[in-house]
Amino acid sequence: MSEDGTPVPRAEDTPVLRAEGLVKTHHGVGAPARAVRGVDLSVGRGEFVAITGPSGAGKSTLLHLLGGLQRPDEGSIWLDGRCTDSFGEARWAVERRKAIGIVFQFFNLVSNLSVADNVELPALLAGTPPKKARAERAELLAELGLEGKERSMPGELSGGEQQRVALARALVNHPPLLLADEPAGSLDSKGTREVMRLLSRFHGRGQTIVLVTHDARLASAADRVISFFDGRIADDAPLDGPPPRRSGISGVLELRD
Numbered sequence: 001m002s003e004d005g006t007p008v009p010r011a012e013d014t015p016v017l018r019a020e021g022l023v024k025t026h027h028g029v030g031a032p033a034r035a036v037r038g039v040d041l042s043v044g045r046g047e048f049v050a051i052t053g054p055s056g057a058g059k060s061t062l063l064h065l066l067g068g069l070q071r072p073d074e075g076s077i078w079l080d081g082r083c084t085d086s087f088g089e090a091r092w093a094v095e096r097r098k099a100i101g102i103v104f105q106f107f108n109l110v111s112n113l114s115v116a117d118n119v120e121l122p123a124l125l126a127g128t129p130p131k132k133a134r135a136e137r138a139e140l141l142a143e144l145g146l147e148g149k150e151r152s153m154p155g156e157l158s159g160g161e162q163q164r165v166a167l168a169r170a171l172v173n174h175p176p177l178l179l180a181d182e183p184a185g186s187l188d189s190k191g192t193r194e195v196m197r198l199l200s201r202f203h204g205r206g207q208t209i210v211l212v213t214h215d216a217r218l219a220s221a222a223d224r225v226i227s228f229f230d231g232r233i234a235d236d237a238p239l240d241g242p243p244p245r246r247s248g249i250s251g252v253l254e255l256r257d
């Protein structure tokens with residue numbers, strides 16, 4: 001309790017991510033696209049939230065706002081209780097290095113750096129001593145089944161392997177929040193299962209994840225599904241069924257080829 005008798009919020013109760021009144025319109029060729037039209041969202045520590053909806057609904061735009069890759073026209077975002085209204089590009093870049101890991105559909109690996117360097121680079125940029133960065137990289141690559149690929153270049157790997165490298169890169173600094181934008185969108189069904197199994201495994205260990213997907217089957221790996229339609233949240237509900245498992249692998253493994 002604080003001195004005036006009101007309960008002091010515990011750090012673990014502060015949402016990892018909170019957004020209020022987010023609005024974003026894209027001004028490209030043709031009519032403006034009102035991609036996000038007023039979104040309120042709160043993501044608690046350890047939650048696995050899937051944002052699903054039809055193509056063009058505004059899902060990627062919302063994820064880009066949440067990761068500071070685009071700025072909202074209106075509204076605010078809090079990371080771990082910190083308001084980001086005053087954040088400029090450089091500050092968001094620091095957040096994406098330390099507090100937010102992001103994986104995209106097309107991996108976005110640095111093509112002329114080896115697998116090892118791709119994973120170590122964000123750790124070094126965040127100030128991790130080289131020895132520790134190497135150890136973190138080795139541990140993650142082993143965990144992701146990429147031992148022996150350290151010296152390979154991204155172009156020499158399969159899509160599924162490249163996405164695992166991207167996942168290692170996103171997680172090397174232990175960010176409290178992982179944002180994933182259609183991480184299986186360019187993979188075959190085997191690669192899709194692999195990526196979803198890994199997301200479920202990290203979630204089982206407490207990783208907070210926000211996953212954007214148009215694929216309702218993938219969304220079933222999450223413990224909360226937000227239906228996004230026409231720039232707005234149309235539905236926001238925990239998945240039916242037994243409570244989410246906190247370890248091991250979720251039911252998404254039952255996806256068939």
Ligand SMILES: Nc1ncnc2c1ncn2[C@@H]1O[C@H](COP(=O)(O)OP(=O)(O)OP(=O)(O)O)[C@@H](O)[C@H]1O
Binds near residue numbers: 054055056059214
């Ligand atoms: N940079 C941009 N410039 C102009 N319009 C854009 C831009 N990015 C997105 N849009 C438009 O904003 C709307 C929402 O796009 P967005 O990519 O966020 O949707 P989405 O739900 O992620 O779609 P998909 O599932 O197909 O990726 C669409 O009408 C799209 O054409």
